[in-house]
Amino acid sequence: xxxxxxxxAEARVAADPVLLAELLGNLVGNAIAYAGRGAxxxxxxxxEGDQIILEVEDNGPGLSPERLAQFSRTGRGAGRPMPSLxxxxxxxxxxxxxxAAEISDLFGAAFILDTARSGSGLLARVCFGPAGT
Numbered sequence: 001x002x003x004x005x006x007x008x009a010e011a012r013v014a015a016d017p018v019l020l021a022e023l024l025g026n027l028v029g030n031a032i033a034y035a036g037r038g039a040x041x042x043x044x045x046x047x048e049g050d051q052i053i054l055e056v057e058d059n060g061p062g063l064s065p066e067r068l069a070q071f072s073r074t075g076r077g078a079g080r081p082m083p084s085l086x087x088x089x090x091x092x093x094x095x096x097x098x099x100a101a102e103i104s105d106l107f108g109a110a111f112i113l114d115t116a117r118s119g120s121g122l123l124a125r126v127c128f129g130p131a132g133t
Contacts, residue, residue, distance in 0.1 A: 001032050007045040011052045013128040015107045023103040026096035027056040027124050033096075035060030035121065050130045059121040063113065071097055071113045100124065 031041040035058035044055040097113070104111035110127040117123065
């Protein structure tokens with residue numbers, strides 16, 4: 001797997017550093033585990049307006065539109081039930097995505113899964129509001 005980083009060298013968000021490391025580790029681990037041999041995984045830290053966005057994108061098989069919709073969380077008390085934590089090899093869904101979604105909720109951050117920009121693979125986005133909110 002080719003693992004790379006793009007984006008901000010420094011960014012501040014209102015988050016516990018241990019849980020933030022767990023969130024990122026789960027997203028990267030999921031991408032490496034399910035994207036497949038020879039895949040490319042890119043981690044990004046971006047600023048969009050007053051938000052800091054953490055992304056992990058891969059060029060693997062991705063998830064079905066139904067699975068993408070199950071995982072996307074709007075944050076700030078979304079209260080949506082999580083999908084089953086049972087792993088489905090056919091859909092490539094790992095426990096890491098559920099953990100990342102739960103940690104995002106703790107931070108009041110939006111957790112969004114989408115098809116990768118290339119059209120193949122998975123793009124996981126964690127959108128943090130302005131620092132201190």
